[in-house]
Amino acid sequence: VAVVRDEVLAKVADPGLRAYVVWTRILDEDDAAAARSAGAKLTDSRVVQLWDGGAELARALGRSLAIPAREREAGAHGFAWDVYLLYDRGARWGDAPPPPSFWMDQLRQVSPAQAPRLDGPALRARVEGALR
Amino acid sequence: VRADGGGLSREMVRTVHRTPSPRPLPRSAGAREILTVLVAVVGLASCASAPRGGAPGAPIELSSGYPELRARFDADAGRPRLLVLASPT
Numbered sequence: 550v551a552v553v554r555d556e557v558l559a560k561v562a563d564p565g566l567r568a569y570v571v572w573t574r575i576l577d578e579d580d581a582a583a584a585r586s587a588g589a590k591l592t593d594s595r596v597v598q599l600w601d602g603g604a605e606l607a608r609a610l611g612r613s614l615a616i617p618a619r620e621r622e623a624g625a626h627g628f629a630w631d632v633y634l635l636y637d638r639g640a641r642w643g644d645a646p647p648p649p650s651f652w653m654d655q656l657r658q659v660s661p662a663q664a665p666r667l668d669g670p671a672l673r674a675r676v677e678g679a680l681r
Numbered sequence: 682v683r684a685d686g687g688g689l690s691r692e693m694v695r696t697v698h699r700t701p702s703p704r705p706l707p708r709s710a711g712a713r714e715i716l717t718v719l720v721a722v723v724g725l726a727s728c729a730s731a732p733r734g735g736a737p738g739a740p741i742e743l744s745s746g747y748p749e750l751r752a753r754f755d756a757d758a759g760r761p762r763l764l765v766l767a768s769p770t
Binding site: 553557573574575576578586606607638643 | 745766768769
């Protein structure tokens with residue numbers, strides 16, 4: 550998230566951009582207090598922060614993005630976390646998560662062919678392109 | 682140690698802040714009134730500059746089916762949107 554804060558939000562001033570940062574319960578120490586603490590470091594007015602305490606959204610996006618399950622995860626798909634999804638102006642959620650126009654991740658089980666590794670300047674370039 | 686085999690959590694490092702002893706308040710009523718007005722002005726200014734997404738450090742809790750996100754996402758249609766999912770630790 551620091552990469553998004555420092556490389557995207559801090560360098561793209563366009564007020565038309567919206568960002569949703571969803572803190573999700575993945576690691577043992579993750580809880581609402583940790584989410585509040587992490588959230589305090591994000592003060593950009595274009596950001597809405599949410600807490601996915603049941604990891605329901607992480608699981609749904611894991612299915613939607615076809616993220617492979619790790620060894621200890623049940624089912625065919627794993628959780629979506631450490632993922633950075635960009636949606637075009639026309640995307641609507643409706644009943645199911647829409648496919649992002651572009652995404653990056655930091656998950657070992659996702660191949661670079663499926664989605665590139667997080668790269669701040671590259672993500673910023675994509676965001677700037679979407680704003681034009 | 683992170684459950685995915687990564688490094689140490691940032692929350693494991695904590696800083697203890699010491700608060701200096703408060704200074705005695707001015708004795709005159711006039712000084713107290715000025716102080717009260719200053720505190721009110723500072724309070725109002727901080728409210729006016731609060732970000733659109735709510736107070737920093739207070740994420741909105743998602744309900745089942747995450748309607749809070751879906752509604753915001755669709756309300757913001759017409760703009761490019763960035764969605765990030767992350768562990769807070």
